[in-house]
Amino acid sequence: MGAVKSKRVPRAIREQQMLDAAVLTFARRGYAAASMDEIAEVAGVSKPLVYLYLNSKEDLFSAVIRRESEALVAAVTAAVEPGATADRQLWSGLRGFFAHTAEYPDGWAVLHQQARTHGEPFAREVAVVRAEVVAFVTELIGAAAKEAGCAGELAEREVAGLAHALVGAAESLAGWANVRTDEGPSGEREHPSAKDTAATMMNFVWAGLGRLMEGERWAPGGLIGQQGRSAAVRG
Template identity: 80%
Template sequence: MKSKRVPRAVREQQMLDAAVLTFARRGYRAASMDEIAELAGVSKPLVYLYLNSKEDLFNTVIRRESEALLAAVTAAVEPGAAADRQLCSGLQGFFAHTAERPYGWAVLHQQARTHGEPFARQVAALRAEIVEFVTELLGAAAKEAGCVGELAEREVAGLAHAVIGAAESLAEWANVRTDEGASGAPEHPAARDTAATMMNLAWVGLGRLMGRERWEPGGALEREGPSCAGR
């Protein structure tokens, strides 16, 4: 009778929360519907009734966590700000969200991508949306600097993929690494600090490219003609 007094939408979210935790800890194959039901405080038949099979449940978890991550990044971006501020605020939203929901991030980054279709396809679609967003920001920054030729056309998309890959790796590092706070208790680095680390890698390097400086074998930096800003 207790389960019937809880609205279905609320009960489903409780089941999904339990599923996220179980899939992140056990992995998709080892996770059991019995454990998910016990953690959610419901019977296993009720999990099947609401969310169908284990595969359907995993798909629903991926969809929910993907939508939540994309919404967090989008909401964090400062509209109308300069391209670097938009990228930094979006990165801060990304790192804050992955720190607040580490199990959801583990499901997306570690579990879903390693178990084939259709799970990997959902995560790839999420990544493509974020890459497109970063590509637009980098393209806008290149145009602001006068780089409307080779850099904007040939390298911006590749740089966007590199930024996202580095951000994903940095999120893993930030969620695992702990520092001691003033009380001596362990704490994770703040999202703004992690975003600053990412910007120091991505934006400073991009600025050198816009100045037409390129790395060459031997460690030398060579300038390819006038800077973008001088075009």
């Protein structure tokens, strides 16, 4: 009796296995130190097969960036509550963001640490995705200003700056949350939950935005408001 032939793995599934192995290897080794031999070994395939499917190390890294970027944007978009108030939409989006980066820390490490530090074309691909997120947050801040009746008081440039600052803070906080461990009730070490991390972000950002919506601005001598509640020292 002849030997039973092993079932052929579909190309799409095999490629995902290779990308999974690449994410793990790039995140732990770094782009420069990662080798195609190790990626092939982790994926359980031969190195020639990796080259056949994904051409080169550069192409493989680009494929990883695209897949992880698309997954992150999809997670944030799916988490946002449509029709909710601007702060609720931001809150739900942040929860989706922190939940995804916590569930896929290696993918986040590749996007936030590896891809952004190795120049073109990798940094450009990440920048495109980041611009999408910034544009989304800009819309939310603009909507919040409109809800508060002060849309004309927050200049377009200021809204864009606030959005960039918020996204940068969220990126930094995600890195911190994935490394930080807290002691739980049982004495075990555990990472902060996505909900807690999102609450930290909202307390940091939205409290300040709330004061802006009320017409308050910071000045060297203190806060100044529309009603002159706090006078700033001039000069």
